Amino acid sequence: DTAVSQTPKYLVTQMGNDKSIKCEQNLGHDTMYWYKQDSKKFLKIMFSYNNKELIINETVPNRFSPKSPDKAHLNLHINSLELGDSAVYFCASSQYPGGEQFFGPGTRLTVL
Amino acid sequence: LAKTTQPISMDSYEGQEVNITCSHNNIATNDYITWYQQFPSQGPRFIIQGYKTKVTNEVASLFIPADRKSSTLSLPRVSLSDTAVYYCLVGLYYGGSQGNLIFGKGTKLSVKP
Numbered sequence: 192d193t194a195v196s197q198t199p200k201y202l203v204t205q206m207g208n209d210k211s212i213k214c215e216q217n218l219g220h221d222t223m224y225w226y227k228q229d230s231k232k233f234l235k236i237m238f239s240y241n242n243k244e245l246i247i248n249e250t251v252p253n254r255f256s257p258k259s260p261d262k263a264h265l266n267l268h269i270n271s272l273e274l275g276d277s278a279v280y281f282c283a284s285s286q287y288p289g290g291e292q293f294f295g296p297g298t299r300l301t302v303l
Numbered sequence: 304l305a306k307t308t309q310p311i312s313m314d315s316y317e318g319q320e321v322n323i324t325c326s327h328n329n330i331a332t333n334d335y336i337t338w339y340q341q342f343p344s345q346g347p348r349f350i351i352q353g354y355k356t357k358v359t360n361e362v363a364s365l366f367i368p369a370d371r372k373s374s375t376l377s378l379p380r381v382s383l384s385d386t387a388v389y390y391c392l393v394g395l396y397y398g399g400s401q402g403n404l405i406f407g408k409g410t411k412l413s414v415k416p
Contacts, residue, residue, distance in 0.1 A: 232388060234347070297345070
């Protein structure tokens with residue numbers, strides 16, 4: 192059983208399109224996160240939800256919108272995709288904010 | 304916000320002890336220090352977490368001085384499979400409605416035979 196899963200694993204799309212990445216965790220954790228890892232491997236947090244409440248909202252373009260329908264899911268929707276959005280996006284979860292995080296396998300987004 | 308600084312890369316040989324230091328001069332009182340390991344094409348994996356002094360688990364030790372402005376991850380007797388990128392993370396641990404989690408830029412460890 193995969194603890195933290197993301198779909199899709201690869202996403203190739205054109206500039207200007209809207210896309211979503213889904214994340215699910217079966218660990219019973221209360222906190223979930225979205226990270227962006229660029230080509231230089233810098234890992235930057237984008238959002239974090241705790242019990243479906245947004246607790247971390249870093250400086251991210253408004254085109255990015257997280258949505259947590261329940262504690263086990265945190266989806267990321269991206270509008271009007273740009274070339275600079277190309278990166279690997281990781282979802283993670285932890286039992287509480289800042290606790291040990293379990294990461295998903297990542298979604299490699301390529302914007303053409 | 305705590306900013307973290309790590310060496311970009313380190314080389315070692317099998318069987319040696321490796322120490323990777325992370326500087327976090329502006330660490331806040333409530334911040335914990337966590338280290339993650341990342342292999343290519345995989346998500347980061349938790350190694351160890353601590354607040355002060357020394358923490359040890361089955362894979363690593365974490366040394367944190369009294370002023371908490373730095374921390375050192377110690378990997379005993381590394382093997383080729385320890386070749387990876389190691390990230391230092393500083394941020395909230397318990398509670399807090401608003402958290403900040405700052406990852407370092409990672410240290411690429413290369414272990415040679």
